[in-house]
Amino acid sequence: MEITSRQEKNTTVVTVQGRIDAVTAPEFENYLSDLISKGGRSFIVNLSALEYISSAGLRSILATAKKLKAEQGDIRFSGLQGPVEEVFKISGFYSIFKIFDSDASALNNA
Numbered sequence: 792m793e794i795t796s797r798q799e800k801n802t803t804v805v806t807v808q809g810r811i812d813a814v815t816a817p818e819f820e821n822y823l824s825d826l827i828s829k830g831g832r833s834f835i836v837n838l839s840a841l842e843y844i845s846s847a848g849l850r851s852i853l854a855t856a857k858k859l860k861a862e863q864g865d866i867r868f869s870g871l872q873g874p875v876e877e878v879f880k881i882s883g884f885y886s887i888f889k890i891f892d893s894d895a896s897a898l899n900n901a
Contacts, residue, residue, distance in 0.1 A: 794822050802833040802901060804894055808840035811848030820851035824858060832864035835897045839870025844878050856888070865889075867897045 891897035
């Protein structure tokens with residue numbers, strides 16, 4: 792798994808490549824927690840290069856969303872496709888989170 796982030800407007804865009812599974816989910820969660828502890832409150836997580844997400848990955852997303860909610864923050868997702876999009880639909884994440892086709896549309900709907 793590879794994670795990168797950049798600032799765009801007042802939003803941190805986090806791009807995740809590879810897999811979020813039982814091994815990498817803690818790293819993903821810690822990465823976002825670190826950004827939150829440094830004052831980040833608005834996030835777009837781009838998953839267009841994510842090949843796989845497990846239930847551990849979904850739990851790490853929920854834990855991060857809970858931390859952000861406590862800080863009056865916001866998390867949106869972009870670029871879902873293939874198996875990752877299916878997992879989001881089956882798990883009900885489409886009804887829980889704001890999901891967009893691109894980073895640009897997610898930024899415009901902050």
